[in-house]
Amino acid sequence: MVGILLQPQSSPFPLLFLAAVSPPLLPALGVFSLIIILMAVTIGDRLIVRGMNRFRVWLTPWFKSQPSPWLELSWSLLQWGLRLGLWLLGVIGVLLLPASNPLQRWLLLTFTPVVNRLTSLLVTPLFTLGKATITLTSLFTLIVVSLALLLLSRWLRNWIKQRVLTRLGLDRGNQEAIAGVIGYLFTALGIIIVLQTIGIDLSSLAVLAGVLGIGLGFAFQQLASNFISGLTLLVEQPIKVGDFIEVDGLLGTVEKISIRSTVLRTNDNLCVIVPNNRFLERNVVNWSYANPQSRIHLxxxxxxxxxxxxxxxxxxxxxxxxxxxxxxxxxxxxxxxxxxxxxxxxxxxxxxxxxxxxxxxxxxxxxxxxxxxxRGIEIPFPQRELRVRHTEELRLLFNQPTSPAPTSPQRPSQPPIPPPQAVQSSFSAPGQFAQDQTLRVLLRKVAYFANCSDAELRVLIERGYQKFFRSGQVIFRANQPGDTFYIILSGSVEVLSEGQWSPNQAETPPLAVSIDPKATFIQVENQVLATLSKGDFFGEISLLTGAPRSATVRAVEDTILFVVDRNALQKLLQEYQELAERIAIELAQRQQVLRELGLLNQEDESNPADKTPLQRIRQRLQTLFSLSDRPGWPGHA
The missing domain is CATH 3.30.70.100 (Alpha-Beta Plaits)
Incomplete structure (x- = not known):
């Protein structure tokens, strides 16, 4: 019905117009004037239909969802009212023609009593509300203006959300909440103004509201509860539009929060309407509240x-x-x-x-x-172990002779059923896994972790992570601070020495790609010191001592590295502080490497009053990894 009203195929108003003008009077009327008025009204009617439809199409993007049936009906009534008013103006224009005086007299005599009757009916008091008298005219005005307020409120809410709040960078939930509150406040303010305009004193409604409130409170208790819950959700915002929530086992994304209900869209793209009071009376899990990060247990x-x-x-x-x-x-x-x-x-x-x-x-x-x-790790199925107490009885049971079976036609022999082991071996075996390439084995190749227990290595494996580098990508450069060390899981890298070269020098730097003549010094990679492949490690000295990188490392091919950073090692050393002592002892044995990095010098070693290299390394590890004092560490005898 609404669709027919929105797009009428034919108009009944020309027929009504011709019926209002009696055919015998047409010769007496100005034919030319009648044709002009009829054409003008017909063109105006078509313009109203097309203009209203285009205006409706223009308004469609402002509506987030499909307009409600009440809005559709209001739009249709508005369109028909404008068209009816236009044709009434056409009839009045015809009646004002000089040639239609006889028709005017006939209409006055016929319709004057009817008009007087309708006028008296429209202004007849229906009831009084305080000092205000309510008539049909005031009721009609209130209904029309209220519908116009609803349309204007929805348009204003969408305009504020899309043109103002979006530019402020607010998230979707806050946009919906602010726009919704503004829309409801505008509607309430408009209704108050309309009531005051038609003469209704709001103070007179207080007594009526108190009387009706008691009765309606019981009749519409659920509706009132949903209304208060909707206001609470909009103001406090425990859930917002766009949040992913769970209520009563129902999972979905909040699409809309209205005064009465909330719309959830499930992962199956189904919209579920949930009354608002359920969000305040039940336990609600909001997966997106404050921080969208959540943890999965598998x-x-x-x-x-x-x-x-x-x-x-x-x-x-x-x-x-x-x-x-x-x-x-x-x-x-x-x-x-x-x-x-x-x-x-x-x-x-x-x-x-x-x-x-x-x-x-x-x-x-x-x-x-x-x-x-x-890795050849089996996922088991539930198993039960059965133990037979009376084995002799079971043996006798199986050794009893069986009666000969009746003769039957000879069947072709079937191949024996293979045992479960044979069936299992007939399937393709998984890929061979190199046990010597596990992270545990690779970590034990690092001298500092060679004597670590499985529990200690598990912490490193759990805290580390994998990182991918493309061919030619630089992993780190010399003299950069380093807080990670790497184990090569696949691919290979090359270790390059790096120095400074001046454009004034005659020789060309070996690995320089592009040179700026205006530069004073250019950082160049001089030569390949080593090539490391799967299972090798590098970068541990900078991680353990805090010294800058001593060389540049670059991926030769697409490479996957296992990375252990300072946070992971700090977690391990704080849980197993005896490991820190073993690392300190191992580092102290590499005094030549430490001297090259500037962590030790000959004068400090020759001064007996100064700390020993082991004590200085202990102190450095304690500072880098925030380790607590313990016997044997600095500060203790």
Whole structure:
């Protein structure tokens, strides 16, 4: 019905116009004037229809969702009212023609009593409200102006949100809340002005509101509760438009918060309308509140006897392969319990897109299965061990002779069913995994971590992360501060010496790519000192001592490195401070390297009153990694 009203195919007003003008009077009228008026009114009617439709199309982007049926009906009534008024003006124009005097007299005699009757009906008091008298005219005025206020309020709210609040850089939730409050305040203020204009004293409504409030409070208790809850949500903003929330097991993104209800859009693109009072009466999980970062728990079970450090490495490797998993905070692994048939682990990862947690969990499950299979770690199934007490009875039961089976046609012999081991071996085995290339083995190749326990290495593996470098990309340059060390997981790098070269020199720098003649000195890479490949490590001296890098390192090909930064090592040394003592002793044995870095000098070593190299290294480690004093460290005898 609304669609028909919005786009009428034909207009009944010309027929009504001709019916109002009696055919016998047409010769007496000015035919030319009648045609001009009819054409003008017809053209005006078409212009109203087209103009209203275009104006409606222009207003469509201002509406976030489909306009309500009440707005559609109001728009249709407004369009029909304008067209009816235009045709009434056309009739009045015809009646004002000199040739229509007989028609005027007939109309006056016929319709004057009707008009007087309608006029008296419109101004007849229906009831009084305080000192104001309510008539049909005042009621009609109140309804029309209220509908106009609703339309204007919605337009103002959308205009403020899109033209003002968006430019201020506010997030979507605050935009909706501020625009909604402004729209409701404008509507309330407009209604107050309209009531005052038609003569209704607001003070007279207080008694009526008090009387009706008691009865309506019980009848519309739920509606009032939703109304108050909606105002609370808009003002306090425990949830905002755009937040990903969970209420009563329902997960979805908040699309709209109105006075009565809130619209949630689920991951299946379904819109669910939830009454506002449920958000205040039930426990609501807001995944986007304050900080959108949230943690996913992924339980995994592995077979008894599995290498727990290798399991940790596999789970962390799976987590680091998903780009949606955050590097900081880093993924971690918990050993939850010894289950009935498995070691039960839990992989914990952080994400900043809560609404994608289900797809991320699915992706992690695929990656975990891939990493565990690659490393030969078994995912067990529930098992039960049965013990037979009376074995003799069981043996007699199986040794009883069976009665001969009835003769049947001879069937072709079937191949024997292979044992489970044979069936399993018939499948393609997973890729061979080099046990000597695990992070635990690679870390133990570093002299400072050679004697670390599995628990200590697990902390490093859990706190470290992988980083990818493209061919030719510089990992770090000489003389830069260094707080990381690297283990090559794949690819290779080259270590380059670096120095200064002046354009005034005759010789050309070996590896300089571009030279600015105006420069006084140019930093150049002189020669390749070493090439490191998979399993090698570098950068540990700068991490442990705080000294600047002594050379430049560049990727020869696409390379993946395992990175241990200062925060990871600090966490390890704070948990296992005896490891700091072993590192200090190992560093003290490399006095030649420390002298080259300027951390030791010959005069300090020859001065017996000064601290020994081991004591100075201890003090440096304590300062770099914020280690507490302990016996044997500086400050203790």
């Amino acid at each position: 339980p995994i079970g592995v077979a008894f006897g599995s290498d727990t450090v290798l399991v940790t490495e596999a789970l962390l490797a799976a987590a680091r392969q998903d780009a949606r998993v955050l590097s900081h905070p880093a993924p971690s692994v918990w050993f939850k319990r010894f289950g009935d048939s498995a070691y039960e682990f839990e992989l914990l990862v952080w994400i900043d897109e809560p609404k994608d947690f289900e797809p991320i969990k699915s992706s992690l499950n695929f990656l975990v299965e891939q990493e565990l299979s690659y």
